[in-house]
Amino acid sequence: MKALSHPARLRIVDQLASGERCLCELQPLFEQDKSTLSRHISALRQVGIVSERREGARIYLRLATPCILQIFDCLNGVLQAEAKRTAQWLEPEMVE
Amino acid sequence: MKALSHPARLRIVDQLASGERCLCELQPLFEQDKSTLSRHISALRQVGIVSERREGARIYLRLATPCILQIFDCLNGVLQAEAKRTAQWLEPEMVE
DNA sequence: GCGCAATGTAGCATTATTGCACAACAATGC
C-alpha cells in the first residue's frame, strides 16, 4: 500500500495499465530527475506490483497483477462519493 | 491511497470490514495513544473511506465504500505472488 | 578493441512529510 501512496507511482501504474512500457518512455512524462523515477519504479518492483523484462539496454515494465486496476475503479467510487458530499456542502438546496 | 498506506489504518479498515465499530471498541486493539488512533481515523474519514454515526458520547464507524475490501483481495494476490517468487529464490530446485 | 552516447542505478546531503506521545480541551452522561 505504501508503494501506491505516492502520486508519481500511481501515474506509473496508470501508464502501465494500457500495456508494457519502457522506462525511457516514462521519463518524458515526469519532470523529475531520472533517479527519482528509477526509485519509484524500484519501489513498485520490490513489492511485486510491476515486473520487468530487460531487452538490451532497455527495461520494459508491466503490471505483475492486473487486479491493481480494480483498485483504481474503487478509487473512482470513493472520489465520486466524496465529490457528491462536497457538492452537498456547497449547495445544500440541491439535495433532494 | 495515502490514507491506506499505514498498517494501523489498514487494521482499522479490516476491523470495519465485519461491521460497524465504536471507536472505543477499536482503542483496546491498538497499543498506541488515543490521540494517534483518533488521527488515523480522522485521516480515513477525510478521504471518505469511513463514515461515522454519533450516538451520544460514542461514535460508530463504518466503511463508506465497501469496495475497499476488494483492495484487500488484490493485496492478497500480490502478496502470494510475491511469496512464490521469494520461495523460488530460496529453493530453485522446487520450481518445475 | 576503443571511445562515446544512452539508459539505469546507487550514494549522499537536504528538505518535507508523517507518526507519535503527552497534555490540554470539548462534549456527553451519570
Next chain:
DNA sequence: GCATTGTTGTGCAATAATGCTACATTGCGC
C-alpha cells in the same frame, strides 16, 4: 462534579522524497 469518550496543539523523532553526482551496462560507429 466527575468519569468516559474523542479531538486538537505542540514538539520531537523517524521516514520518505528529491536532486545532484558518480558509476555500471548496453549498443553503436569507427
